[in-house]
Amino acid sequence: MLTQSVDTLAAVAAVDLVKVYGSGDTAVRALDGVTVGFARAQFTAIMGPSGSGKSTLMHCLAGLDTATSGQALLGGTDLTKQSDKVLTKVRRERIGFVFQAFNLLPQLTAEQNITLPLELSGRKPDAHLFAHLTETLGITGRLGHRPGELSGGQQQRVALARALMSRPEVVFADEPTGNLDSRSGAEVLLFLRNSVRELGQTIVMVTHDPGAAAYADRVVLLADGRVAGELDRPDIASVTDALQSLAVAR
Numbered sequence: 194m195l196t197q198s199v200d201t202l203a204a205v206a207a208v209d210l211v212k213v214y215g216s217g218d219t220a221v222r223a224l225d226g227v228t229v230g231f232a233r234a235q236f237t238a239i240m241g242p243s244g245s246g247k248s249t250l251m252h253c254l255a256g257l258d259t260a261t262s263g264q265a266l267l268g269g270t271d272l273t274k275q276s277d278k279v280l281t282k283v284r285r286e287r288i289g290f291v292f293q294a295f296n297l298l299p300q301l302t303a304e305q306n307i308t309l310p311l312e313l314s315g316r317k318p319d320a321h322l323f324a325h326l327t328e329t330l331g332i333t334g335r336l337g338h339r340p341g342e343l344s345g346g347q348q349q350r351v352a353l354a355r356a357l358m359s360r361p362e363v364v365f366a367d368e369p370t371g372n373l374d375s376r377s378g379a380e381v382l383l384f385l386r387n388s389v390r391e392l393g394q395t396i397v398m399v400t401h402d403p404g405a406a407a408y409a410d411r412v413v414l415l416a417d418g419r420v421a422g423e424l425d426r427p428d429i430a431s432v433t434d435a436l437q438s439l440a441v442a443r
């Protein structure tokens with residue numbers, strides 16, 4: 194079988210990635226030979242119908258789930274070959290995460306949440322980066338508060354600062370605006386967009402929302418566990434059309 198070529202300089206790449214859940218009659222082939230690269234300093238959105246494998250692809254590329262076969266490359270590291278101990282270190286030191294449900298630790302202040310991953314890996318937070326991120330995100334007045342005392346938008350901005358504090362090779366964002374009103378959602382997307390331009394951050398975001406995907410440089414479309422197409426410089430109309438075509442083709 195021919196394997197599609199993949200940009201070996203990509204920050205993150207999947208090569209012929211297969212993920213099968215379960216076995217026998219109940220086996221589900223969630224990823225069916227995905228080959229795709231995510232370029233450095235680019236903002237890519239992953240889209241596709243429900244069940245197309247978006248979360249599974251992100252989880253395998255982030256070392257949160259193990260693939261059945263193929264490679265999940267972060268820089269030069271094939272995550273499919275690493276021990277759980279190494280994967281924990283990779284996630285903490287080389288990857289930033291932003292989730293729909295924020296996933297902040299409720300007993301810690303905003304500031305402690307932001308610096309925790311660095312402290313766990315024995316690194317000292319960069320004071321300039323901390324000031325830059327918290328000022329840009331407008332949360333300097335909220336740093337002593339616990340997540341329960343913050344709005345959803347403020348919690349997600351704390352999560353964004355946490356994700357970027359370690360200068361990660363990639364930020365994986367899983368429906369980062371899913372729990373936010375449209376104004377807070379737009380602020381989060383604009384921040385992600387600007388972090389690509391100003392900090393050279395690489396971002397991979399799973400979303401159902403064509404409006405969110407329009408902030409990205411590129412959209413990768415999945416269907417039935419395979420790459421079904423991609424769009425460069427997407428806008429809401431082109432993303433909506435592509436998703437409709439996928440739905441019709443099924």
Ligand SMILES: Nc1ncnc2c1ncn2[C@@H]1O[C@H](COP(=O)(O)OP(=O)(O)OP(=O)(O)O)[C@@H](O)[C@H]1O
Pocket residue numbers: 214215221222223241242243244245246247248249250
């Ligand atoms: N832990 C699991 N056990 C069994 N099947 C699973 C598991 N996780 C996902 N699947 C199946 O794998 C396929 C891909 O799921 P995945 O969650 O990656 O899709 P998705 O595109 O992210 O969907 P959605 O947009 O609904 O979140 C689906 O058929 C799903 O039911």
